[in-house]
Amino acid sequence: MSADLEQIAGLLQQRNALDAQIAAVIDRPVTAGHLGEWIAARVFGVELERSATAAAIDGRFTSGSLQGRTVNVKWYPKRENLLDFTESAALDYYLVFTGPVSPAVSSRGGSRPWIITAVYLFDAQRVLGDLRAQRLKIKSPASVRAAQWEAAEIFPRANSDLLTVDPEQARLLRLFAPAASSAP
Template sequence: MDDRSDSQVEQIAALLRERNTVDEKIAAIIQRPMTAGHLGGWIAARVFGIELEKSAVTAVDGRFTAGPLHGRTVNVKWYLKREGLVDMNERAALDYYLVLTGPASPAASSRGSVRPWCIESVYLFDVRQVQAELRARGVRIGTASSVRAAQWAAAEIYPRASNPMLLLRPEQAELLRLFALR
């Protein structure tokens, strides 16, 4: 090992201490460990009126509490980049996937890139519809199911309102804009 290597290890350790402090503050607010899944669910609950399940281990994260989706079940995903993949579950009694994403990016090597904590787009997928379309294409349903660009476009509810199933009010869009990179 050389002095440069030691210096980099020290720098990383210091940065992780800073990150842990921020994560502790976020965890105190959301009352769950700071992960994309837990924070994404918390944000979605407040922006979209979702009552979260008490247990964070089921495929159903919660239910919509108002509007045209009242009572419908939802699984919330937060992907720091939109790479065209969605983790799906065929067995869950689930109505919708609500997917928060950062910037679009090809599913490629992550070497030299970053995954910023931001929300640039939000998508609402009808579980039965998207899974039927995937089966028709012969796509395996499970972890990292490949969703076509046209399906993403049709499911978009923010910033463009392509999916009429959930139209955002101006105050909801404003809350989501708080999480933009720019």
């Protein structure tokens, strides 16, 4: 038991050192939220809010057909068809980075590597309207139907016409793909 604790302590020291290096680049603590927002800013031209605690909105698109529109960025290491959402009328879109599709099952024996295998763009008010139409108690996170996820996909498949991922953006997103030898 002591050897296990020593191993974990050593691994956490290594992880903390890596997190400190990443935090120095992104200028925020290393969380999926902060890192996802930083990636969105660089890949999709999102100008982030000055405060990381801004309610409902992480930033605004700075160019293209969505210029000036508000966005909330999410990064889920696995796509379990759940979406943390807000009922704010000020939010236009959710930009969601995910790892592989995975059923919501026990995490025992698994891992959640920080990878991006797909990107989705949801119309925030449409998602909220769909949830209300289901007449279920609205709570966050909410289960979003698989068909809605498929329709919102902008990378690697272009299923949505809300935003087109250009070749350079696709190249940048592929940097976060799983390594061939460690693909889940």
